[in-house]
Amino acid sequence: MKKLILATMVVAFVASCGGKSKAPRNLDNACSIVRQQPKMLRAMKRTERKWDVPVHVQMAIIHQESKFVKDARTPVKYVLGVLPMGRQSSAYGYAQALDGTWKEYQKSEGGRSARRTDIRDATDFMGWYMNKTRDVTGIPLHDARNQYLAYHEGRTGYLRGSYKxxxxxxxxxDNVGSRSAMYQRQLARCR
Structure with missing residues (x-):
């Protein structure tokens, strides 16, 4: 009986260690997010200094992409509604970076040790990507709405107007743009 109880406790402990990470509470309040996750704010400010992408723009896009969950993944696709067939895409982490784009970032900027689940690497990736987007498309770094469209569709897709x-x-x-403006107002009050 003791062995069964001990084994149950070990399994419960191991199960509690794994699984999906949790998002901050109250995702509609930037001040609450940065109070709960000061490391996020430090990473985003570092990216703002390096890449000139405003914190509120980073926050709005991360909210849309992963809801601030570090190990977020796209949903699994099913055949006939029951047989799992893999994920919708290779998007992963805070920034939902695709495998190919992440590898390009690692070669260019982040190094081989950069991880999509590390907020510093994820925000640096976003700064790098959005600067390239600005260079190719002319979208200003503070324009969360259009940066998001280019982020989602890719630069070529954006230029072709595939989102239309x-x-x-x-x-x-539009929601990303509104959330960015909301986060900007909130951050101005809570700093």
Whole structure:
């Protein structure tokens, strides 16, 4: 009986260590997020200094991409509604960076040890990516809405206007823009 109880306790402990990381509470309050996760704010300020991407823009895009969950993944696709067939894409981490784009970032900027689950690396990636987007498309770094559209569709897709036929994506981008403005107002009050 003691062995069964001990084994149950070990399994419960191991199970509690794994699993998906949790998002900060109250994702509609930037001050609450940075109070709970001061490391996030430090990483975003570092990215703002290095890449000139405002903190509120980074926060709004991370909110949309991962809801601040460090190990976020896209949903699994199913065949016939029951057989798992893999993920919708290779997007992973805070910034939902795709495998190929992340490897490009690692070669160019982040080094081989950069991880998508590390907020410092994820925000640095976003700064790097958005600066390249600005250079290619002319989208200002403070324009969260259009930076998000280019982030989602890729620069070439953005330039082609592929998002124009996706009303749902335009609504999401509008929400990212609104959230960025909301976070900007909140951060000005809580600093």
């Amino acid at each position: 036929s996706k009303s749902w994506l335009v609504r999401v981008a």
